[in-house]
Structures are given as C-alpha cells and as structure tokens.
Amino acid sequence: MTDDGFVVWFTGLPGAGKTTIASIIQATLRGRGAKVELLDGDEVRTWLSPNEGFSREDRERHLRRVAHVCELLSRNGIIVLASFVSPYRSSRDYARSTIGNFVEVYVKCSLETCMRRDPKGLYKKASAGKIGNMTGMQDPYEEPTSPEVVIETETSTPEDSARVVLTRLAVLGRLR
Numbered sequence: 092m093t094d095d096g097f098v099v100w101f102t103g104l105p106g107a108g109k110t111t112i113a114s115i116i117q118a119t120l121r122g123r124g125a126k127v128e129l130l131d132g133d134e135v136r137t138w139l140s141p142n143e144g145f146s147r148e149d150r151e152r153h154l155r156r157v158a159h160v161c162e163l164l165s166r167n168g169i170i171v172l173a174s175f176v177s178p179y180r181s182s183r184d185y186a187r188s189t190i191g192n193f194v195e196v197y198v199k200c201s202l203e204t205c206m207r208r209d210p211k212g213l214y215k216k217a218s219a220g221k222i223g224n225m226t227g228m229q230d231p232y233e234e235p236t237s238p239e240v241v242i243e244t245e246t247s248t249p250e251d252s253a254r255v256v257l258t259r260l261a262v263l264g265r266l267r
C-alpha cells in the first residue's frame with residue numbers, strides 16, 4: 092500500500108455491476124488496513140445534489156461536485172472508490188483532470204443483460220414510461236475510449252472482477 096490516495100472511478104450502464112464490484116474492493120482493501128471511502132451514485136446524490144435531475148446539464152453539474160469531493164479525499168491519503176453511471180465522457184474527463192491520481196474502470200455489460208438484471212427496477216419503470224432520461228434507453232451511454240481497466244461482467248464473477256481491478260492497481264503502482 093502506498094501512502095498516496097487515489098480515485099478508482101467505476102463507470103457503466105445501470106445494473107452493470109459497479110456497486111457490487113466496488114463494495115468487494117472496499118472490503119478487501121479495508122481488510123488490508125487501507126483507508127477507503129466508497130462514494131456511490133444514489134446515496135451521494137441525495138446529499139450532494141438534491142435538486143439535480145438527470146438531464147445532461149444536471150448530471151454534469153453533479154459529477155463535477157463529485158470530482159471535487161474525490162479530489163479532497165484522495166489528496167488526504169484516502170482511496171476513493173467512485174461508483175457512478177457517469178454516461179458522458181466530458182464528466183469523466185473533468186474528473187480525470189481535476190483529480191490527477193485517477194484510474195478509470197469501465198464496468199462493461201450489454202444493455203440486454205443489464206435490463207434482465209434490473210436490480211433497481213429502473214429499466215422496467217423506464218419501459219413503462221414512468222421515468223425518463225434512463226441511460227441506455229432514452230439517454231446515451233458514451234463508452235470510455237481509454238480506461239485503465241475494462242471489466243466484462245457478463246463473463247466474470249463479481250469476485251473475479253474485483254481481483255482484476257486490484258491486480259491492475261498493483262501493476263499501475265497504486266497498491267503494493
């Protein structure tokens with residue numbers, strides 16, 4: 092473990108597995124005695140951006156705030172796991188340039204599988220017209236062009252996915 096904080100930013104479609112994988116990594120790193128904070132989509136939204144919705148502008152405004160929180164924590168030696176759909180490249184690029192110690196993990200999964208998993212029932216609601224701006228349906232998801240890690244959650248288990256990320260962090264010199 093180095094003493095420097097850094098940010099692992101998980102991006103991907105709703106239901107791709109970001110929270111599932113980030114939670115395993117959090118438990119593993121805490122078990123090794125690291126200071127880790129998981130900033131997770133919906134929970135963070137309620138206190139950081141209670142008045143924002145899901146338009147492109149609102150998502151970008153929210154994620155700019157998230158990026159600054161990540162920067163403050165990581166600057167103080169904390170490993171930050173940031174789990175956000177973050178569908179626009181511009182938001183992720185903003186985070187990357189604001190944070191510096193930034194590792195982008197693309198949690199990749201087909202829309203079909205995400206819709207089948209539908210852990211929060213959001214795809215069902217969007218299909219029924221009960222919510223709008225659903226990423227993958229009404230709204231776009233812009234795939235990362237050069238993420239540090241790509242995880243294919245259709246072909247690997249959550250535990251294997253977490254191991255792949257941890258190994259990559261070690262190779263990148265972020266973890267001992």
Ligand SMILES: Nc1ncnc2c1ncn2[C@@H]1O[C@H](COP(=O)(O)OP(=O)(O)OP(=O)(O)O)[C@@H](O)[C@H]1O
Binds near residue numbers: 105108110210248252
């Ligand atoms: N290999 C895998 N990796 C991660 N999750 C998987 C995998 N295989 C199946 N799953 C399941 O897929 C679902 C992923 O849900 P999760 O809440 O982690 O997605 P998410 O990307 O955080 O979505 P959201 O953006 O809506 O928060 C869980 O029910 C999980 O058990």
Ligand SMILES: [Mg+2]
Binds near residue numbers: 110131132174
């Ligand atoms: Mg999640």
